[in-house]
């Protein structure tokens with residue numbers, strides 16, 4: 001999948017560099033939506049008959065609204081947008097039922113095959129599931145990468161080290177134009193540290209939700225069985241006892257953090273059996289994005305960059321940048 005990721009990042013960044021200013025959050029949302037939609041559900045943005053998801057980048061803003069489903073409300077608009085995405089998957093499912101010989105063997109095909117043995121897998125369930133996966137993918141990865149861009153712009157010494165690591169990867173190749181390999185990805189430790197540090201500082205969700213299955217005693221207090229518990233990950237990620245100067249964007253700190261500390265103090269993808277299903281894919285995607293970005297392009301901020309939390313992380317004015325090729 002790495003060559004596919006690199007190719008999609010290459011073509012998108014090339015396109016952005018020929019435009020004026022690009023609003024990064026929306027642009028990355030579309031890029032990751034189209035990619036995940038294609039590899040998991042066969043959504044072909046170029047040739048699809050399904051309606052283009054124009055409202056996609058604003059979906060998250062309408063999600064946190066009063067749940068009044070009547071025309072004119074934000075919630076109603078949110079439900080309509082969700083319906084568009086689910087319908088897109090329903091349409092693809094219909095095409096696959098009609099042409100069983102043209103199945104690519106992706107995630108959607110697996111779900112369709114499992115419908116025979118798993119009673120809960122109805123067409124509606126798969127459409128909802130697809131929406132959940134697409135939403136989980138485009139919102140979180142685009143927020144992380146947008147924030148990484150912002151942090152890198154504000155910390156030129158980090159950008160310098162990141163660029164040096166990624167340019168060294170190119171220099172070590174026999175053919176500098178060959179594609180990023182898994183082995184190269186594994187050597188990009190500073191790139192991983194930049195991603196970890198961005199994930200640590202940003203905390204997209206305000207916490208993780210769990211249900212107490214039995215009464216739990218915590219320091220003399222009882223959490224009764226059945227109660228919902230919220231683990232506030234931002235508190236864990238900004239704990240000065242683990243992370244010195246916790247508000248500082250300092251990817252170098254990851255060199256000295258051991259695995260035991262991290263298992264309890266770093267959980268951007270959650271933990272246990274409900275841990276994020278897309279964690280490894282996301283890290284790979286983000287590393288490939290940063291690799292292409294810093295080796296081929298430079299960028300300057302045009303406007304935006306303000307961040308709010310409500311309760312997830314939002315960029316109310318977007319982050320607008322101008323990308324230029326390093327070859328120009």
Ligand code: HEM
Nearest residue numbers: 136137140141144208268269270271274275276277278282
């Ligand atoms: C930077 C990127 C991402 C972050 C920070 C992130 C974060 C999270 C978090 C915090 C959870 C809740 C875990 C828990 O309760 O323990 C979660 C769940 C989930 N994520 Fe992600 N996610 C990311 C990307 C993705 C991507 C790209 C996909 C799919 C391709 C994805 C699919 C899922 C799914 C399916 C779940 C539900 C898992 C379950 O309940 O069993 N995520 N994610």
